[in-house]
Amino acid sequence: MDGVNGDLVPAKESDLFTSHCAHLEAGPSQFTVRALKMLGSTMLIVNPKESEAFEELAVAMPSRNPATSEPISSTILGGHGQTDSSVLAAKLSKRYGRQFYVSLNLKLDRLVGPLFEKSLVTYMHDHLEHFA
Amino acid sequence: MTPAPDKPREIGFDRQFSVDVNGVPTEIVFHGFANKWFLVVTQLGKIPGFYNVHFDVKRDERVVPYLHGPVDNPEFHVSVPITMNCCLGLDTDETRSAIQFLVNRTGLHKCPTEFVLGLGLKVIDGPHLRALAKVLQEMVF
Numbered sequence: 001m002d003g004v005n006g007d008l009v010p011a012k013e014s015d016l017f018t019s020h021c022a023h024l025e026a027g028p029s030q031f032t033v034r035a036l037k038m039l040g041s042t043m044l045i046v047n048p049k050e051s052e053a054f055e056e057l058a059v060a061m062p063s064r065n066p067a068t069s070e071p072i073s074s075t076i077l078g079g080h081g082q083t084d085s086s087v088l089a090a091k092l093s094k095r096y097g098r099q100f101y102v103s104l105n106l107k108l109d110r111l112v113g114p115l116f117e118k119s120l121v122t123y124m125h126d127h128l129e130h131f132a
Numbered sequence: 133m134t135p136a137p138d139k140p141r142e143i144g145f146d147r148q149f150s151v152d153v154n155g156v157p158t159e160i161v162f163h164g165f166a167n168k169w170f171l172v173v174t175q176l177g178k179i180p181g182f183y184n185v186h187f188d189v190k191r192d193e194r195v196v197p198y199l200h201g202p203v204d205n206p207e208f209h210v211s212v213p214i215t216m217n218c219c220l221g222l223d224t225d226e227t228r229s230a231i232q233f234l235v236n237r238t239g240l241h242k243c244p245t246e247f248v249l250g251l252g253l254k255v256i257d258g259p260h261l262r263a264l265a266k267v268l269q270e271m272v273f
Contacts, residue, residue: 095193
């Protein structure tokens with residue numbers, strides 16, 4: 001960042017994009033959420049706190065069909081069909097009415113999964129300016 | 133990137149800033165994950181598509197054009213061997229050429245194995261790509 005010189009225009013605070021990082025807890029495990037808020041869409045990257053990898057990526061957006069409130073979703077990297085990422089992206093897209101990219105790289109079971117979702121949704125609700 | 137003096141700006145990635153590239157406002161986000169790098173470069177306010185780019189040779193065995201010869205002479209041109217997969221959005225030759233150019237000209241070639249790139253450029257031509265490569269090289273890598 002210090003190497004700005006010559007005819008380079010210095011970087012400035014981004015008006016269009018904002019980003020945020022948070023460490024949350026779900027029962028015994030901790031996880032890291034990185035969020036990038038863009039124009040009309042949001043990207044979430046979720047990892048275990050100890051090691052962050054980018055394995056999966058899914059996208060979901062509200063349907064243009066007025067007859068249905070169900071969002072459409074797809075896995076675009078690291079998996080096929082319905083994945084944890086695409087399920088979460090669809091839920092968030094439905095809740096907030098905007099496009100969500102989600103990279104969920106946690107191994108969730110039926111015990112930790114609901115705890116994780118509750119922790120994430122509560123945090124997003126309390127810090128909505130970072131997400132929607 | 134210089135934070136505002138009164139209130140340090142929080143960012144959630146290794147790099148996240150806005151910069152003018154050849155007069156075009158450009159958003160850049162970079163983060164190095166354990167298994168791959170993540171880079172967004174867009175002038176459209178959103179991510180129009182994603183490419184997953186895999187290096188065909190190991191990092192230490194790559195011939196990096198701008199370190200090894202006169203890359204501006206077509207006769208001696210070499211490229212860093214990569215394989216690109218378009219995961220989302222329109223897959224065009226122009227975008228693929230832009231990605232290959234950025235890999236050849238910036239620290240992207242130091243990436244260990246693969247990276248995910250969200251690229252949204254309004255204009256893809258020599259002057260704009262050279263300006264973008266300079267910004268990436270000096271402010272990200």
